[in-house]
């Protein structure tokens with residue numbers, strides 16, 4: 265079953281498409297390239313995203329891919345994200361990169377507040393046409409003089425309340441995640457040699473690992489979100505740190521093995537819960553450690569069951585547990601490596 269955003273876009277596009285042949289299109293905000301599969305002339309459509317796997321998928325569908333807008337476009341399609349600040353930053357960007365006489369299309373689900381978002385936009389910039397369908401709304405706007413440039417600030421990296429550079433389009437931008445804090449207390453003075461941080465985000469775990477463990481010789485941060493990867497480079501100034509913009513898929517054939525893997529695994533891709541994503545982090549961590557290596561992970565209690573870890577490791581040490589999190593050290597991987 266196609267997503268509601270896709271169904272809504274297809275209905276809308278079938279109504280407006282005839283006047284748009286051969287024009288330059290950009291898609292921003294979306295984590296689902298397949299939502300735009302109905303677009304013809306994909307060689308003229310740029311799919312813009314921070315996320316490695318989304319870009320890979322967009323490319324396989326025939327879109328031109330990039331992490332940034334770098335041309336002027338006839339049409340920019342913004343699919344709203346769940347972060348309001350990110351959406352405001354993207355509107356400012358769309359306004360900047362739309363050609364004279366160009367048009368911006370905004371598509372969003374009710375669940376993420378499309379109604380109030382469009383109301384806010386339309387009070388400055390009336391929509392030419394709005395459709396309410398499939399539990400959401402889609403609207404089209406004709407280029408106007410710049411009115412939203414004050415929202416460009418949401419495209420910049422700022423120091424958060426804990427003193428780290430972040431931006432609204434990444435995990436826990438406002439403050440250090442509480443689960444990650446529990447994990448750093450557990451690995452204090454226990455890490456040595458070569459370490460991998462899987463899903464490193466803006467670099468909190470790695471920065472702490474380097475600070476608390478002087479026996480670490482090299483720490484590689486793997487992160488699939490480009491802006492989080494950029495933020496981590498700004499946050500960590502240590503020669504032992506190596507930064508890789510890479511998703512799990514990119515490292516599935518990696519030959520290197522590590523003494524330790526540290527990880528606060530994700531369990532959401534976009535909005536829905538994604539337990540397969542979480543399991544693939546556990547699986548890949550088993551592959552990445554040496555035979556005597558260990559994996560240090562934190563889980564949200566109730567989301568993932570300790571018992572399942574027995575499928576991946578022979579030795580499971582629970583180091584911390586409360587109503588919200590449990591932290592463990594995982595040894596003796598079972599996976600064929």
Ligand SMILES: C[S@@+](CC[C@H](N)C(=O)[O-])C[C@H]1O[C@@H](n2cnc3c(N)ncnc32)[C@H](O)[C@@H]1O
Pocket residue numbers: 317435436441444462463464465466467468469486487488489492510511512513527528529530531
């Ligand atoms: C729960 S966050 C943890 C971030 C950071 N380690 C911390 O503790 O604050 C998980 C991270 O995994 C990243 N991620 C999600 N899917 C990924 C994938 N397939 N490959 C690599 N990283 C991924 C997310 O972008 C996010 O930064």
